[in-house]
Every structure is written in structure tokens, then in C-alpha cells.
Amino acid sequence: MTQFTDLGLSQPVLQALDLKGYKEPTPIQAQAIPPVLEGRDLMGIAQTGTGKTAAFMLPSIDRLRDADNQTPFKSCRMLVLAPTRELAGQIADSAKDYGALAGLKVHSIVGGTSVNKDRNKLHRGTDILVATPGRLLDLIDQKAFTLDKVEILVLDEADQMLDLGFIHALRRISELVPENRQTLFFSATMPKQIQELVGKYCRNPVKVSVTPESSTAERIDQYLFMVQQDEKQTLLEMILSERHEVPGKFERVLIFARTKHGCDRIVKKLGQVGIPANAIHGNKSQPQRERALDEFKRAKTPILVATDVAARGIDIPGVSHVLNYELPNVPEQYVHRIGRTARAGRDGVAIAFCAEDERDYLKDIRKKTDAEFERLALPDNFRAVVEGVGPTKREQKPKLARPKVRPAGGSSAGRDKPKQKHPARKGKPAGGGQGRPGGGRPGGNRNRSRSRAAR
Template identity: 35%
Template sequence: EKDQEEEEEDPLDAYMNQLQEKAVTSTLEKEDATTKPQQASRVGTRFDLDDQEHEKEDFQTRSAAKLEDYNDDDDDDEKIPAADAATPHLLTKVDHATVQYEAFPRDFFLTNHHPPKISSAGTKWRREHCVSIQTAGSSNISNNIPDPLTNFDDIRDILTPELTSEIHACGYQKPTPIQAQCLPLALSGRDVIGIASTGSGKTLAFVWPMVVHCCSQRELRAGEGPICVILSPTRELAMQTFAHAKKMLGALGGHAIALFGGVGRYEMTKELKRGAECVVGTPGRMIDMVKSKATNLRRCTLVVLDEADKMLEMGFEPQVKSLLESIRPDRQTLMFSATFKARTSKVANAWLNDPVRIDVGKVGASSDHVDQHVMVLNSEDAKMQFMTAMMPTFASLGRIIIFAASRAGTEAISQELSKINEVGDKIACIHGDKSQHERNKALGAFKKGKVIALVATDVAARGLDVPDIMTVVNFDAAKNLDSHTHRVGRAGRLTSEHGTHKQGNAYTLLTMKDKDFANSLVGQFKREGRPVGNDLVNLAKRSRHYKDVNVTIGKQHRQKRGAVLSGFVRASDDQASSGGSN
């Protein structure tokens, strides 16, 4: 039965293939000739922010206009073109006082259960699961915090039998901590800020309330836009979120549409005209579709901001703000992220109404479901030697993601690892110079197990929902601790079988040039209570930012870890120290 499921076409793959096939048969001549001068005039000021990566093939197939290439720096964080940064592609402001919005239902939890108070049982559960709740609004509202949900069947009447059955059919036995606390609050109609480590189940924590919210409104009429808009910073994350939304919403007869780069605007417009309760997309493409009148935001009553800190980091604040200002002020807004910086907190106060903030674990901390190992090596060649020697061992444990700092680096690593007999034909890579079709193909092969290792830049570090990843290797150090947290979190994701976590391993390879990052890593490990190896401390001491943090030198690794890490010469003279940092 399992083999049969693997042979079935993935719903996301089928959707993407369908759109691509339609795009091939639809020529640009079908578009109104009068629109071509308008397209040409927008060169340099278009804000297809989901296409910021340097992807010439995608641009050529999507539009007859010759778009300028985006910044081709050796990093894969999607960048805003310089012209667009100066003249962002925004929506015309809406005077909501002149619009008569119809009332909409939003409280599906408290109307079915007595208004709760903070109970001792709920407090005990939060303490046991390291969950904290913060509110900033009026006391009457802010103290009205439902107890966490410990069983899906307890709210079967709210989720509906169909959705509950779909949840169980997908193998989810009980809610994760972020889901347990978020579901009652979101279903109560509250604005929520959810902060939890990568792989903690944040996506479904907002997808399930979205399904209930959308299916509880009146049906869409011709010409009406979506009821829910989910914004994601990258196309890969949007694709993953769309797959969940489409599946869960489909259980109740609803429809979801994905809007992101790599798919023709003509086909997206046709999909939007047919109508859908939920639209998942990147900020730039969402604005593009609204401005072209392919859809509108008059029926939107629920907004989800996924990986909000990443959207701000990538410069999307003006676009997200423009979209929110075009949606009715009394909407419900949910914001999720793995980290929560001061800037994110500031915009959250402006964009959300009396939100409840849920923190699971330590904010900005790497996943508890990942054992971290740091290898301080002599050179770049030594890092490749480490990978060459360890790849057969890693491959025997399960899927692997290897992070590199540049596009050229991913190609070089992929080529070297392809020479290893045991894994040579099971290596793939993704980065900004790959077309969307190539990325989809590589990710699909990785998810289906046809590829055992994926070499990637940070474009793959956010939100990719690939289960059962056992090993993450930071071949190149991350740019900062937030990126590091998202990288290593890949190995601590929920398993595909029972919705439980499986312990993973993350290996970070450092050389002398990484002394500043080593210093930051020592600080993070200390805050998280992780032991720190001698060689990592010695490297951190070379940084001009190093301060005596009174770290406790890590204990020797467990025997199985020592066996994995043995046989490599480190830059540190202390060869008797532990094999890494854990």
C-alpha cells in the first residue's frame, strides 16, 4: 500500500504540471495587444517580488517584456531590485469609511464552549510544554484565554467531521504545542502571533482554522475575491503551504489557489476568475493580481502572515502593509515565525488588533529535536574531505540537506559528492539560477526518496515541508543566528507517520574565517543550555567580539557520536577534546 501511495502523483505536482501545460498551449498573442506597451513601460518598476532570484528562463516564458536581471550576488536571499526598492509596486489606498462591509462570523470556539478563564490545568500544561502566553490588550479580552487543545476530537463539532477525518487520515494523532494553543485562540476569532521552532507544525496551526473560517462564511459569488489570503516570503514556502491548504480545504469542498513566480500570469488570472476561498502567494504576485483586477480583496476577512520576520528581512514591509491597508480593518490576522525580532514586534503591533502571542520554547532558539555538532577544520578542502568520508554514513540514516553560501558552492559540492559510489546518483541541488521547473523536479525527487541528499542555498531554509530529514550539514556557516536556527530546524521536523518528532542531527563545519560566527554560536549554545566544545570556544576567542561568557566546556559526546566524528584533524591543537558541540 505504501508503494502504491508513492507512485501516485503528488497533488502539488499535478497542480503545477496542469498550469504549466496550459501555459505552453496559451500563446502571448491571446493577450490584448494594447497591454503590451503597458508591460514594456513597467520594466524596472515591476514588483514581482517572488521572482527576485536571478531566473532568466522563468522571466522569458512568463512575459514578452524583457525584464532586467535581478542582482546576481552570491547569496540566495531573494533581493529587491534597486529600481523597485525606490518605487515599490503598491496598491491604491482604500478609504474603508466609504465601504459598507457585511458582517462575518469569526468566533467558532467560545460560542461552542463556555468562555474560559486561565485554569490551573492549562497553566500546568503550558509549563510542561514550555509554552508562554502574552497579551497586550484590555483585561477583559486578554484574560479570556482558552485552555490548550489536547485532542482533535474534543472540537470535532467545530472542525467538522470531514476535516477531523482528514486530519486523522494524514496521520496526525494529537496537536503539537503550537497547534494545541493556537487552534482555540484562532477559532475564537482572536489575532494571534505564533512563535515556534522550525518543524513544530506552525503551518497546520493556521491552515486548520483557515478551513473552518472560510467554510463558515457565505458562499462566494461571481466576481468576489478570496476569503483568506496567506502571504509567504518565498515561492517554495508558498508552494508547501498551498499543498496543505488545498488538501484540507478540499475535504470540505473548498478551493485554494497558489500565486507565485514560475507560473504564467494568464493562467493564474483564469484560476482566480473561477473563484477560490483561499489564496496563497508571495506579496509581489498578490499585489500584481489585484492591480490587474484578476481578483479583489473585498471579501477577505482572514489574513495569515507566514514567516513574517523573513518577509521583513527581505524588504517586503511596504508590500505587506499595502495589502493589509486594502483589506477591511476588522479582519482577523494571524502571524507566524520561528524568530521574533524587535522590528517584527513593532509591525505586529500596527498590523494586528489586541493579539495573543504564543511562544513555544525559547524565542530564536534552535529546535530541541536536533543534536548539534560543530566541527572546526583546517581548510575548505578539509570540509570536503569530511563530507566525502561521512556521506555514506549520513545516507544510511535518511535524508540529508547540505547548505552552502553561494550558488557556485552548491554546484561544486553537488559535483564532488556525485563522485561517491554509494550516493553518486542521488544528489540534487537547488539555488537561484535554477529554473522553477528544475527546482520543483529536485524537490519532488527529494520528497519521494529518489534523491537522498539536497544541496541548497538559504532559499531552502524556510518552511520547506519535507518529512524525515535526519541530517543537516552547514557546509558554509549561515549569515546569522536566525538563518542558522532555520537551517538546523530542518532536521527536527515532524515525521510523516504519526505527527511526532524524530531526533535529527545538524553538523556545522567551520574554519578560521568563521571566528565571528563561532563567537555568536557560543552565545546561543550557552543561552540554550547546550554544552560547548573546546575547539569551538578556542575559535570564538579569535573573534574581536569575544567576551568571557563563562561557558561550561562540553562533556564528551556519547559513544555513537564519537564514532561518527572520529578520524578528522581539527584546527584546534586540543585533539583530546570532544568531537564537536552538542
């Protein structure tokens, strides 16, 4: 078994790993660290949760130390681009942890925060900068920051940046950095436009890819409710208030909706029946997003409603359930959504609500991801509740104000499964996720049969 000590990392980096209890590299780390240490450009195909942040950050920290260049004025030595604020924050936190003993300055800049504060904190420059493309270009346009001293350029979740419309920003930024920099691309998939970027901005890159022995989707039990669009809220309230039992024991519940207004509407209606929840999407300010994530992590408010923008930015252990309130119109997004559960070797539950006008989306998800759903029946009294005959959702006090929360770090998700179960669906994870940086099990998220999930 390969150890971090076998990969050529420096003593300060190894000490930082030891302090965090990490001994063995994940597959993407074992493949990527040696060529990055050698200064090679790299193209990595890996899902979120496989430890790819450490795969590029650990050797880059060593290369910055060895070069021993001064921190540049109004610039940086290493630039990491991330598609979302949340992911940028997580990468910056990892950089600070791994570089704690290397004496490197780390900063992050994202949209939704004060531009003036960003200008002030970057005035003296930094060694490692983690940024979202829009905010970085804002500072460049204001002559508050330059990229002429960048030694290492990293594009993380490149395909999601493409999905979010950052392709022109990526091209512009890539043109502003020195030609002799080292370039590292990481992406869950390899669309044509990403291939073109790699071909144009990388020099003979080493290509590494992770093919897991057991996909995350094999540890996710997937269920389906067929329900009319205007009745989904009622069903959701009955499930969350535990007036209708579903598989699994609630710990943290992540709900996906298609639009920002849809997220806010769900949260508002849940609050009206005594079920606290938070929303996270692009219209929320950075402090609001951080507060919602913090309350979700601490299980203070264990229900979070999100758009797909947050799908790859949230890496929180203990998400027991993912609810697709609305099915995505892109099958791959379904994979990314359900990948928020079944982290670090644990099992998870994914529940989809499908209305009549979403049947085509469901068909595409089944066809392109090999997802297998077990259909669940609506509550016996569902029609009466919807039509206001007998106890309604407002007249009947919810059994719980929120899902029962088990202490984080408990064993597995203690799930109560229905009697009817697809026996072929349980796949045993290969190896554990313990002692591995990056928050995931090795190769835990791959697109393959049974609709796997991503970081």
C-alpha cells in the same frame, strides 16, 4: 489530554483530521484554534514543524464555511502569505487536505511560474489563496486580482519575510485588504518591525507562544571540522563517498552554502567524482525546485545543496544529516539550518565546516545559541589527498555513488557514534510526534540553549 473534538471544530474538519490519523492537537494548535474560531486576531510565536499550519488553517476553514459567502470574482476569502515557494506549496497542500470535505476552492501562486496561468486560474476567484508576496503584487498591479473580499489574512513566517526584504510588500498588501478582516500573524521570532506590523494591523490580538519541554537541538548531535576554505570540497567528497567515517548513517543529506553560485559549484564538483546531488535556490525555476525536492523526498537523489532561503521551506522527514559547508553569518540561521533534521521525534546529525575566516561566525553561534560541538579530526590521509600525494580524490573511485539510503519511515537513524561523546548532550523528547498534524512534534523547535532548530 486535549483532543481535537474538544476545540469546537466542525464535523467535516474533524473527519478530514480522522482520515489523516490525527487525534491530538499540538500545543500551538490547542492554544490558537479556540480564539481563531471566535474571530479574534492572533499573534503566534512558533517554530516551523510545530503544527502551526493546522493551527490557523483548521479554524479558518470552519469560519469560511459558517460565513457561507460566495467565492468572489478575481479575489479570495482567505489570503495566506508565505516567504518561499516551497512553504507556500506545503500550506496549499495542507489546506486542500483539511478542507477536502468543506467544499472550498484552494489555489497557490508563486514566483517562477507562468503569470498567465495564474491569471487564468484566478479569474473566477478562489476561497483560499496561498501566495508569495511578489507574485501576488504582480497580479494586483496587472488588475488581474483584488483583495477587497478578503475575510482572513494570514502572514506565516513573518520574520523570514522580513529577512527576505518583503516588509514593504507586506505593508502594501495589509493596506489593500478590508479593515474588518481577521488577521493572524505567525513568526519564529519577534523583531521590532514585526511588532510594529502587529500593532498597526491587528486589533487587540491574542498572543500565543510555544515553549517546548525538549528542544530539537537536544536530539541533534553537533560536530565540527576545522578545515581551510579551499579544502572543504575535498573533505565533503571524502565524507559523502564514505572514505572518511562520520557519526550517523546516511539517509538524506542536506548541505547548506551561503550563495547560489556556491550551491551550483558544490553540485558540479560532486558530480565530477560520481556523487549525484541537486541544488535548490532562488535562481532555479519552479519546475527545477520541485523536481529537486521530489527526488530528495523519494531519496532518488538523497543529497540536496541549498541556500538559507530553503531553510524554512523544506519539511521532509528522514533528513539524517545537515552539513554546514559554510557557516552562516547570522547565528539564528544556524538554528534554522540544523532544524531540518531530528524531525518527528527522530535523532539527527549536524556537521559544520569552519575555516579560519569563519571563526568569528562560530564564536557568535556558540555564544548566542549555546551550541556545543564535538570536534572531529580530519582524515589521516587528508593532507596527501589535498596535495595530490598518493591516491587523489579523482584517482580513487568513491566507495559509494551516493550515501546509502535506508527506506523512509524506518525506525530511528541507526547511528554509529564515536567513542568520545558529550554525555550531557542527549535530551529525551517529551512526548511523541505521532498523530499530530503539521509534520512536527509538539513544540519541537525552539530557540533555547543548545542551539535548537526551526521548520
